[in-house]
Amino acid sequence: AIPCKKGHHLNFHPENKSKELSWNSYDFEGQKxxxxxxxxxxxxxxxxxxxxxxxxxxxxxxxxxxxxPFFLLEGGKVETYLEFNNFWGxxxxxxxxxxxxxxxxxxxxxxxxxxxxxxGYDIACxxxxxxxxxxxxxxxxxxxxxxxxxxxxxxxxxxxxxxxSKVEVDRFENIEVDEKTIKxxxxxxxxxxxxxxYDEFNFLIRTHEQIISNVINKTxxxxxxxxxxxxxxxxxxxxxxxxxLASGDDSPSYFKSKGYKxxxxxxxxxYRR
Numbered sequence: 001a002i003p004c005k006k007g008h009h010l011n012f013h014p015e016n017k018s019k020e021l022s023w024n025s026y027d028f029e030g031q032k033x034x035x036x037x038x039x040x041x042x043x044x045x046x047x048x049x050x051x052x053x054x055x056x057x058x059x060x061x062x063x064x065x066x067x068x069p070f071f072l073l074e075g076g077k078v079e080t081y082l083e084f085n086n087f088w089g090x091x092x093x094x095x096x097x098x099x100x101x102x103x104x105x106x107x108x109x110x111x112x113x114x115x116x117x118x119x120g121y122d123i124a125c126x127x128x129x130x131x132x133x134x135x136x137x138x139x140x141x142x143x144x145x146x147x148x149x150x151x152x153x154x155x156x157x158x159x160x161x162x163x164x165s166k167v168e169v170d171r172f173e174n175i176e177v178d179e180k181t182i183k184x185x186x187x188x189x190x191x192x193x194x195x196x197x198y199d200e201f202n203f204l205i206r207t208h209e210q211i212i213s214n215v216i217n218k219t220x221x222x223x224x225x226x227x228x229x230x231x232x233x234x235x236x237x238x239x240x241x242x243x244x245l246a247s248g249d250d251s252p253s254y255f256k257s258k259g260y261k262x263x264x265x266x267x268x269x270x271y272r273r
Contacts (some may be wrong), residue, residue, distance in 0.1 A: 001132050002146070003125040003271040006083035008095035012103060018075030020046070023057065025080045033086060040075050041065070056115070060097070063114040064104040071104040088158060088262075089242035094122035109139050117170065129273040133193060150198040151266040153231070155251040156243045158262035159221075177215055184211055202247055205232040229254055 006028075021043075025034040036048035036057065043061055048054035065071050080099070084090050093116050101108035108127075109120050121134040124141045131146035148154070185208070192204045209220040212235070221244055222233040231248020246255065252263050 001121045001125050001134050001141075002269070003128055003131070004084070004090050004269055005271045006090060008083065008092060008099065009081045010096075010099035010103060011079045011081075012076055013078075014074055014076040016074060020075045021061075021072065021078065022076070023078045023080075026082070027086050028082050028084055030081075040072055043072075060100060060111065060115045063111060064100055064106055067106040067110065068104050071106075085262075087161075089237060091122050091125065094118075095126050098123055098126040117173075129271070131193075131270065131272070133189060144193055146193055147272075148198075148201065149196055150201065153198065153247055153249055153251075154266040155246045155255075156236075156264040156266070156269050157246050157251070157255050157260050158243055158264075160260060160262075161242075172216065175216060181211060181215060198247075202232040205234045205245075205247060209234060226254075226258070 019040045021038040021040055023034075023036045023038070024032055027033045034049055034053055036050075036054040037046040038044065038058065038061070039046050043058050043065070045051075045054050045058060061072065080096070082092060084092075086092065094112070097112050097115065098108045101111045104111075108123050112118060112120055112123055119134070119136045120139050121132075121136075121141075124132055124134050124139065128141070128143055130143050132141040132143050134141040188204050188208050188211075192201060192208075195201050195204070209222065209232075212218075213220045220233075221235050222229060226233055229246070229248065231246060231251065234245040234247070236243050236245060248254070255263055
């Protein structure tokens, strides 16, 4: 997993003896896209610009107050700022969870489990300074130096639609994965994180896509949309939406010709310190 350069910030301005929490969220252009006012301590929604988003945020904050009874004893104003497009799916939910957990001084993985669900790899990405190999058991991860010599041939392409990660996570949780498949994926992870050979990297991407395609019973994105692409394509996150990783020399010109204009170079996406 790779942490992204562009992030998500949360500022809280406390107001003494206030019984109101005013929440305002701004997009990457500085435009307000969501607002809600809560009454404390009940966290009752007084008014909001989007009731569904407000209810999801309310659930997260209520869980946080149960985990830390000293959280939100006083009101104030919250501002959140995204550095990337809301539709990109680069982790707006997971970074929100990490920001709230940090603010409330609680465990972010517990907060994730009570809200969006998932493996927690994206929570780990919000906490690290470079790429990681993540294991769901005990939320273990190791930071690695993933910096392939062929990175100038790797591009992230936005597929012009946002995936509902929670729906896909819930669907996947009903699928049983056998031990042989897990071992195959683990060995691919191990080799792909270290290989210096471009052809081997592409072979491993192709193999990985075939395995996951069989497990979740979905056609790979290359077979579905880009059969004539000369390189390899890796689905990312919840399969079928948001970004793909394209591995190929002519990626920018190929995907532009297909109507995909958001094409990000490997080094422009990856955060490492």
